[in-house]
Amino acid sequence: MDQNYWRKCIVCKKEINFSTKYYKCSVGGCDKKRAPAQFCSVDCWGVHSSTLNHKSAWSEEYHSPSKAEWESAPKVRIITPKTTTSETSSSLSNSDIPNDVLVVVSKLKAYIKASSDMNTSSDVNDALSDIIRRECDRAVESAKADGRRTVMARDF
Numbered sequence: 001m002d003q004n005y006w007r008k009c010i011v012c013k014k015e016i017n018f019s020t021k022y023y024k025c026s027v028g029g030c031d032k033k034r035a036p037a038q039f040c041s042v043d044c045w046g047v048h049s050s051t052l053n054h055k056s057a058w059s060e061e062y063h064s065p066s067k068a069e070w071e072s073a074p075k076v077r078i079i080t081p082k083t084t085t086s087e088t089s090s091s092l093s094n095s096d097i098p099n100d101v102l103v104v105v106s107k108l109k110a111y112i113k114a115s116s117d118m119n120t121s122s123d124v125n126d127a128l129s130d131i132i133r134r135e136c137d138r139a140v141e142s143a144k145a146d147g148r149r150t151v152m153a154r155d156f
Contacts, residue, residue, distance in 0.1 A: 006064040009040035011047050016040050018067040023059040025049065038062075102129040 005015035016022045016038060023039040025048060030037040039045040045059035109120045139155035
């Protein structure tokens with residue numbers, strides 16, 4: 001990649017050239033390694049600061065690297081293995097998955113008693129937990145098929 005600037009200001013999107021001044025926010029949470037916050041001017045930092053409502057913050061002046069320094073610096077690449085669903089499910093053994101009761105037993109018994117005036121056997125808890133696990137597994141597959149990492153109500 002032949003880039004003629006170092007980075008872009010996160011407020012105005014102007015290019016910050018190599019070997020030039022730029023500014024950072026003094027608040028530690030604003031300067032993340034994967035999403036650095038750099039500004040081309042103190043005015044852009046002021047917009048950032050007022051937007052995030054920083055208290056007791058200031059801009060710090062830095063100097064961007066030269067193009068040669070930037071190109072010779074090691075680039076970080078994050079490589080994650082792509083696994084298929086069959087690999088994922090087969091890599092987890094049954095002993096790794098908790099087999100706890102997934103329902104609040106007292107609430108279940110109270111519901112059945114109130115709705116039908118019937119008692120509940122203790123083996124209902126395990127059977128119902130198994131049904132919930134199966135439905136959760138189906139919902140997980142549905143979320144994965146949609147490209148999400150969050151299971152939502154619509155997945156059930």
